[in-house]
Amino acid sequence: MNQIALITGGGGGIGGAVARRMAAAGIAVVIADFDGAAAAKIKDEIVESGGKADALAVDVTVPRELKAVVAEVARQFGRIDILANIAGGSAYAKRLEELTWAEWKEVMDANLKGTFLMCREVAPIMQRQKSGRIINTASNYGVTGSALRTPYAAAKAGIITFTKSLALELAPDGVLANTVAPGPTDTPRVMEKESAEARRRRWWPNIPLGRTAVPEDLAEMYYFLTTPESAAMTGQTFHVNGGVVMP
């Protein structure tokens, strides 16, 4: 029987790569994304190459929407083995005094609150199953901070410690929760804002492995955290960043 994975942000760069990697390993993936068309595109790609996938549009900051999505997945498949919370991002690069309360809330909600709401919805299902893997997404900025990204850094730091607390709560039921912390990654979303050449100049000299990440680099870690080989790892933060940050 296929394992079932629910992947938020599955229509994006990292989320899409994670969906493809898990599907290639025989996991049935439900790709949930704010951008329903992007989710459908990844789904079609996976199905064409022989994988099992479904796509759904969801705003993870709206409890009503995500409740409906989780209920639908649970109804359709009868279980959820893997939850990868990848939806999120840093929408603004602004000095603190220029940030509005609404902007602060938007970034905190898209990253931290969305993660909380999804976990709250899916965790009881995994607890009943006595198994499950939750993989949340932070950032190296959640450890180092980042000028002009105060709400993003705060939200990502929040995700790291939220996940540790969640891991302790779910451990007695055999449900694992971990965080993946990507470093600078070449996703379509960031490449829209910054050219490959500019990114190369800005990042490469500061990264021990001499390049920025491609989404597939991250996807391998998310997949690893669904396998029996990672059965003893919970509450941890796994930095995949070419060595740009070594906490």
Place this chain on the structure above:
Amino acid sequence: MRLEDKVAVITGAAQGIGRAVALGMGREGAKVVVADLQAEKAQSVANELRGRGTGALAVEVDVANEASVKRMAKSAFDRFGRVDILVNVAGIYYPKASVVDLTEEDWDRTIDINVGSNFLCCREFVPAMRAQKSGRILSLASGIGHYGMRQFSHYAASKAAVMGFVKALAREVGPDGITVNAICPGSANTAMPRRHRSEEEVMARLRSTPLPHVLEPEDIAGPILFLASDAAAYITGQSYNINSGSYMF
């Protein structure tokens, strides 16, 4: 198989975590150098590997002895022609002594075996990895290197030093396509903790983790196999914890 045709050198491979890593690497297609101070036990692991069709060589080594480490490296290169993966597992977790009672001799011994070994072994294999523009180095640290432990100041210091060494080396060799990472196990079901704890104490400790999962050597070997594989090409300078949730850093 994820490590087809790779050559792996594993120190401390005669028992416990090192043995599990050696068998796991063999299963994934690597040829394995089983290096250990305990020559007979190392030979028996190598025999087990060969019995499964894996190319294996047992080498006696004292990882805190420069000449001995050089001999081990020469044996590995003579036999297999290259080395792709180095896993530094060899280490000691005794004696148990408070700081005021710890002898200089025991301090030196722990630091030399647990972290000096990393320096001596990496120094032998890094040049060849640089030349081939690829390599994986993995070192066993410990959660104790993060949170400390009373009566084990020497061990805690040595394992924190491993993490510092790993980060520095990762920066040095990253441009040559070599990754260097540390693994921090929690207390595992091996002979090591049984040196200074009763069987009851050991099992009680193993069962006290948040996750109801007794940490076995294979639990440590799995992530090491992942980090040694191509899938982990972008991970370097990290210290990953494997401890059934007993400690989160």
